[in-house]
Amino acid sequence: MVDSSRLARIKMFVLDMDGTIYLGNQLFPFTKDFLETVRASGRDCCFFTNNSSKNREAYLQKLRGMGIDIEPEKMLISNGVILDWLKIHHPGESCYVVGTPPLLRDFQSAGVQLDDKDPDCVILGFDTTLTYEKLRLACDFIRAGKPVFGVNPDWNCPVEGGFIPDCGSIAALVKASTGVQCEFFGKPSRHALDYMLAHTGCAPQEMAVVGDRLYTDIAVAAGSEVTSILVMSGETTPAMLAESPIQPDLVFEDLAGLADALKAL
Ligand SMILES: [Mg+2]
Structure with missing residues (x-):
């Protein structure tokens, strides 16, 4: 059963990429409908990747190639997390x-x-x-x-x-x-969570992190009021979820399931 009050308070979904919105170079068939559903509900999305072999421009280009056009500031990457931190601490x-x-x-x-x-x-x-x-x-x-x-x-x-x-x-x-x-520095560090909150301007209880990997996407929200949402469209199997000490607040088969839950609010 979905905790709809937990979902209702979310204003910003921070989406993981691989295994969440696409697999490799194949956009999931439900991703565009999910993004539209979020928008229609008066909520917003941004994207976060840990992949420090690439940069923001490469991901904006990949998304554009899949027909998803976003403002550059909505593409967050671990490179930015460490650079912001170095600016302050070193x-x-x-x-x-x-x-x-x-x-x-x-x-x-x-x-x-x-x-x-x-x-x-x-x-x-x-x-x-x-x-x-x-x-x-x-x-x-x-x-x-x-x-x-x-x-x-x-x-x-x-x-x-x-x-x-x-x-x-x-x-x-x-x-x-x-x-x-x-x-x-990337997910699941506290630095990454602080970076997401600072760059979206959200309060912790208004934000959800969505992803397919327990030890990064879900663990990043641990011990905070940020909601963690696991999707089973990537690397996590039901057995891995059952055995994990890291447990998400909400679980969906994929973003289509999360879109249905939003439509039902
Ligand atoms: Mg992933």
């Missing part, structure tokens, strides 16, 4: 960034100086252009005492035909070498 500091060209560009556009000689801190991203030399440098800087931060904690990223190692796995390799565990 202003003016230089970074050695283990990352793809789009992540490096995000750092440069935010005014962060990139430094591979004597950086103030080390950033680990989901680097699909990772090389042994980048790992060696990062580990050297960390052993010399530079603080290290991870953009997103995901172990793997789903791709067509399986998974590829994500930022969490790169950070695990770095930890094995240096003994230092980095602090992570």
Whole structure:
């Protein structure tokens, strides 16, 4: 049974992408109707991805290609979470960034100086252009005492035909070498939740995070008044949900089920 009073108070849905609104490059057939239903009910949506191998422009383009046109500020990404935090907590500091060209560009556009000689801190991203030399440098800087931060904690990223190692796995390799565990920023960190609230202007009880993964999309809302909504259209199986210590506030088969619940309010 859906807790309709919990759903009724939601003004903003923060949607995960892969497994939630599409699978790979295939938009789910119900996603556009869901977005229209949210709009028609006087509510709003934005999108959040942990994938730090890409940037906002790449995701806006992907969505446009699927016929979904959104304002750029509605596309949130873990890159922005760590950049906002660095601005406040490490202003003016230089970074050695283990990352793809789009992540490096995000750092440069935010005014962060990139430094591979004597950086103030080390950033680990989901680097699909990772090389042994980048790992060696990062580990050297960390052993010399530079603080290290991870953009997103995901172990793997789903791709067509399986998974590829994500930022969490790169950070695990770095930890094995240096003994230092980095602090992570994307979902499920508190930094990500604070970022979502700040960028939507919502109170916690007005916001819902929607996603298919328990340890990121659902865990991000734990211990807050933000509502977590699990959709079973991605990686979570009923057995995984039954065994998980992380439990969502609401569960739907997919966004079509959530759209039906909104129409029934
Ligand atoms: Mg997902």
